[in-house]
Amino acid sequence: xxxxRTQPEGGEPAEPVQEPALSVEPEPVTDDLARLWxxxxxxxxxxxxxxxxxxxxxxxxxxxCDGWSTKELHLRLASVRGYQHRxxxxxxxxxxxxxxxxxxxxxxxxxxxxxxxxxxxxxxSQLACRSAVETMLAQVREGxxxxxxxxxxxxxxxxxxxxxxxxxxxxxxxxxxxxxRLLATTLVAGTATPAEGEVRxxxxxxxxxxxWQIKRENFFQVVGGKxxxxxGLVSCAVDPLPFISGVIRPxxxxxxxxxxxxxxxxxxxxxxxxxxxxxxxxxRARLRQPVPPLGLAHLLDFSRETFDDDxxxxxxxxxxxxxxxxP
Amino acid sequence: MVESNRGxxxxxYVLADESGSMMNHIDDLNDGLRSLHQALLGEPMAAAKVRLxxxxxxxxxxxxxxxxxxxxxxxxxLLRTRGMTSYAAAFEDLITRIPVDIAGLKAEGYxxxxxxxxxxxxxxxxxxxxxxxxxxxLTDRTLTLGAPNIIACGISDAxxxxxxQVATQPEFGFVANEGVDVGPAIAKFCTALxxxxxxxxxxxxxxSPQLVVDKxxxxxxxxxxx
Numbered sequence: 001x002x003x004x005r006t007q008p009e010g011g012e013p014a015e016p017v018q019e020p021a022l023s024v025e026p027e028p029v030t031d032d033l034a035r036l037w038x039x040x041x042x043x044x045x046x047x048x049x050x051x052x053x054x055x056x057x058x059x060x061x062x063x064x065c066d067g068w069s070t071k072e073l074h075l076r077l078a079s080v081r082g083y084q085h086r087x088x089x090x091x092x093x094x095x096x097x098x099x100x101x102x103x104x105x106x107x108x109x110x111x112x113x114x115x116x117x118x119x120x121x122x123x124x125s126q127l128a129c130r131s132a133v134e135t136m137l138a139q140v141r142e143g144x145x146x147x148x149x150x151x152x153x154x155x156x157x158x159x160x161x162x163x164x165x166x167x168x169x170x171x172x173x174x175x176x177x178x179x180x181r182l183l184a185t186t187l188v189a190g191t192a193t194p195a196e197g198e199v200r201x202x203x204x205x206x207x208x209x210x211x212w213q214i215k216r217e218n219f220f221q222v223v224g225g226k227x228x229x230x231x232g233l234v235s236c237a238v239d240p241l242p243f244i245s246g247v248i249r250p251x252x253x254x255x256x257x258x259x260x261x262x263x264x265x266x267x268x269x270x271x272x273x274x275x276x277x278x279x280x281x282x283x284r285a286r287l288r289q290p291v292p293p294l295g296l297a298h299l300l301d302f303s304r305e306t307f308d309d310d311x312x313x314x315x316x317x318x319x320x321x322x323x324x325x326x327p
Numbered sequence: 328m329v330e331s332n333r334g335x336x337x338x339x340y341v342l343a344d345e346s347g348s349m350m351n352h353i354d355d356l357n358d359g360l361r362s363l364h365q366a367l368l369g370e371p372m373a374a375a376k377v378r379l380x381x382x383x384x385x386x387x388x389x390x391x392x393x394x395x396x397x398x399x400x401x402x403x404x405l406l407r408t409r410g411m412t413s414y415a416a417a418f419e420d421l422i423t424r425i426p427v428d429i430a431g432l433k434a435e436g437y438x439x440x441x442x443x444x445x446x447x448x449x450x451x452x453x454x455x456x457x458x459x460x461x462x463x464x465l466t467d468r469t470l471t472l473g474a475p476n477i478i479a480c481g482i483s484d485a486x487x488x489x490x491x492q493v494a495t496q497p498e499f500g501f502v503a504n505e506g507v508d509v510g511p512a513i514a515k516f517c518t519a520l521x522x523x524x525x526x527x528x529x530x531x532x533x534x535s536p537q538l539v540v541d542k543x544x545x546x547x548x549x550x551x552x553x
Contacts, residue, residue: 043333047371084372084529116530231472233429234335234438273332273438305375306334306531 219275359517
């Protein structure tokens, strides 16, 4: 159940996780798995129904999840197909990828949300995540754990999208407009670099995917997200890849003890809203400590009416004395 | 305390001409709205994101349905023919109605998208009436909270140029093709309205939420007829 790229660079982790998992004892066998895995209800839930298979030529799983821990960090990620896409037989348009540089201990990650109006948004988001992670990893190796040129990173992702468009359309002159019609996608890409006694986070965001921190029991938005218009209505403006307006500078900050970093698409950001509602309460309570990857996917698949978009989340916790969760 | 993020909603207003000239066709329109209701019952996730008002206009505006959740609505009250065709009365009503509706939905904890008005008329506005200023104020986003997108559809004696001026974008103005009977044209309008409501509802929480407008069959863009 995993198509995300999460293999640590260079094979086995340098320092394998030694701690016991959070779920020390496996649960007794239950006869009612359907009940055990029912979506968590938040407020008024969506109707229950059997999902349709996704359309498209290539295999596209409904749900992906993954997780591992480095010496300094616990990482968990999940991407779930939205209820609307399950109902109408569309593939999951979100994607996610993460990787690790063994020498510096840097974790790199990306989430992307293919724009529904594009013809192949799931290809756009997958390509954006994978090329972003590969490019970040290459720069991290050369740059002592840091991405030195974020502009180059974004241009590389854009180039990959345009090249893929040219291959799909068999049109060697296809440019940004054709790419946008075929593969438009948002992107948040970032690194978590252990250095000088801290873990430094760097993030860039294109479009309305975003990043948040849970700090002192409150959500704080770090980058991205939807902005309300001047009249307080929800703004529909999305400026996705392959368009890059100006030079994008990374947001940089240390990940503090007791703080959880969440990087996700608007399928998570919209129901989270201002961080004061029931969805925020649920995630604050459940993510105080690392959860098993399957648990994150289940949590992210919560059911609340009108919120039926694909949802994707990467979550990072600083490694402390608290043992990290494994499934 | 009311939660500030219970969900995302798109308010949709059907603003239908109830003037006397609609007498022979008002049943077609009522039938079409019933079909819309039935179709939305089969699309509960899209319906959850829409609140529908049905307004009949002639010399004034009568609210037939107010921001209803179509999943829980009973029978729609019927549109009834009466009076003349005052576009000004219709737009003035929306200028006061929409900001109040938006404030109400936000007070209930919803995030609100820009409203959409589906305007249907079979005739020209009252002679000598200045409806342009009301339409301008209604759609000016600096003057009216929630200034709507207007999709205008003209049938029978409607004037393509006027329909084009009512619509907020050239691609939102439609007139029925010459020779098309009014009854079937209304049915096509309602079919397109239903498709637009469902598609917009589905789109609302995607990465690119948008008002989806489906061109009614046997209609032409008004801008192409002028």
